[in-house]
Amino acid sequence: MEVDESSTEISLIDTAATQSSSEDVQLDKYLQRLELFLRFFGFCHYSPLSFTLSWLSFLAIGLAVPFLIIEFSYCSDCEKYQIRVFELEIFVCQSLLAAISLLCISHNLRKYGVRRLLFVDRYRGHMAQFRDLYIHKIHDFFRVLALWTLPCLLLKTAREVARAIYVRHDPWWQSVGIVIASVVSWTYLTMIFLSGTALFNLVCNLQVIHFESYGKLLERDLDVSVYIEEHIRLTHYLSKISHRFRIFLLLEFLVVTASLFVALLQTTGNHGILNLINGGDFAVSSIVELVGIILCLHGAAKITHRAQGIASVASRWHAFVTCNSNEGSQGGTVTNGRNVEAVNPTGALPMYYSESDLESTDYVPMPTNTQLASYMSSYHKRQSFVTYLQSNPGGFTVFGWTIDRILINTIFFIEFSLFSFVLGKTITITTR
Template identity: 30%
Template sequence: MATNGSSEHLLPETTRPSAIINKQQPEFPASRFTFMSLVLWFDQSNFGTALLSWSVFFLLVVIVPLISHFLLVCSDCDFHHRRPYDVIVQLSLSIFAGISFVSLSIWSRKFGMRRFLFLDKLWDVSDKVRIEYEAEIQRSLKRLMIFVLPSLTLEATYRIWWYISGFNQIPYIINPILSHVVACTLQLSSWLYRNSLFIIVCILYKITCHLQTLRLDDFARCFASEITDVRSALGEHQKIRRNLRIVSHRFRRFILLSLILVTATQFMALLTTTRASVAVNIYEVGELALCSLSLVTGVFICLRSATKITHKAQSVTSLAAKWNVCATVDSFDHLDGETPTGSIIESQVSLRGNAIETSDDEEGEGDDDLDNTKIHPIYANTISYQKRQALVTYLENNKAGITVYGFLVDRSWLNTIFGIELALLLWLLNKTIGILA
């Protein structure tokens, strides 16, 4: 059980050479990172924080949706204020919030958030990787706001309109104004909490994948210079592969359950909205469409992160092959350390010039930047051909990437899932919002 409490330090301090040399774990105050401070609200490393965390969860994920559905069902209201799809909306949000909360609970108790995000392993990475990873964590709160606030704004607008326009129809307890204000506040808090829970886990997945992407970028830079020790290159690649296996293992249940359940909820929503006896209008199906958009967005955050790092890891193999070709063609082993001849230098310049022209003619999408890495001239002290070929063979037969129970999450996998989920979502939007056109 992790001993790191909510006061645990989360990131290493400024890059201190002594800390790197001594392999200590320099610490950094958690207060600097507002997103990580938010994540620590779900910390369950001791009894007090666990009790508070579970109490808030049951209140906003279980109790409030049940009260909202059964006490505010408003079956006698006009068609603008009825909620025939409320069961699907509440179940979908609560199920995904439950999966996210249980996952966070397990990770917090088993690893602690510092170890879970590999922050205790940053002592052996370069300064560039550490700084960019810190910046990624700092950007996470903004990403959370971008994904959560728009849906909360639309939900708040709908709820406020629903209570104001249906003031005389909506059930209340004792005082209608106070009752409606409290109910609306609790419903919006529940919506925000459940949406945020799911998106937070998706962003945590993105953060862990981003660290491995940074390490792959750093590893790929060695092919743009001289490599004299193949053992160190193999060791670094093995560390990256091991970290990717750890990430895949930790998130595999969450990813698989999210994919299955988001598809199931989309089918359930479609079957409900396509019934001939059900009237479809923006007042009744607006929440359903908004809920579907939120859930599908979270799933694609995870899938895009996994696909990006898998593609990046596979690009290292092609980069190593290009490096081996350039080193073989422009080998200086026969010169015994002498200055390269002009014809060889011209051939190297020609090779690099062709590579630059090729990369400039086509616009990259950002994921292919490793394929366009420029290979610099290889000189006499570069490792021998046998070692280069052994390294390339190793990379070809030990491709890294994110997996889900052994299935590699690559672009073909993403395209298939994207096609299914997008088709379901567009069909649902056409049956709900599109019917108003």
């Protein structure tokens, strides 16, 4: 029988190890898929060759192609409706946003790699729920990109087709080539910009998983020093994320704001007719820029909210444990924060005790000064822990500015107001 029990235990251990390894393999597949996607768009500068190919592709597809299309697709009505001026300004803003995204993200990937940038290896192989949530968040990364890129791509294609019909080139295949080249170049720049913002959002969402699971640690009977040590570790990684992405977030926000201001000035200062042909790119680019900023600010605000919410969770836990301990101490002793019924200090028994209760009271120890000191010590430890959390709320910061809901609301309404003016000006049908 002992041999059978030992063999059963070994088989259970082997099954658990096999399941854990299979889950690790699945996570590795998703990480490799993510890295392959980033490598395809030139973010992974792991060697001088990949660095050279990435920037040559950016210069050729992202800069040279759209610039040549704007300069050599001349028409007499283009100057009348300021099509070329509008397209040049939009091209400059899109190129700057994509260049910032490519430069900052590739720098972090080259320095840390995909796993260290996402902080995946920190809990690798420890808890299966983290691996499942990692896979779900990586899947959401691709879903968000597809959800926002495809509608904007349809709008951009419709605009380019309308422009090709309005600005005709002979032979016809030249117009088709211009439409295809414009759409490909725009898609390339847009994917680089949105991929950088979505990757930052992914990094924040992966850390949100650990902040949410931190509250579950309070349900376990652990020492307060364990909670403090884990919180210090979480805030340390949060400060790393803030340090790695603060330049990226600040530059993207400044360029997007400048782009919307330029679009606002151009559309309101134009005395001609604004339609899909000359002003359609303003609407499309404004939508893309607003989506990118929302992804960045949503990720930063979410991780700040989770980090600051830990103090309230710990306060609730402290109050719950203290109240339960006080209730138990009124009629008994407290051992390690748990209630143990005992005889009342006056020696009188409770009226609701049954016969079996009377017999059991002979085996319950009376309260001692040592137990009371232990209870007071645990109380002060919990109180100091709550005070520590309230004094160190944490959050994503950009040079000292914490990106919380108040700052998010201010930034969002500024950007959304500019976007609304531009969109309302470009889709309004003007009759003369």
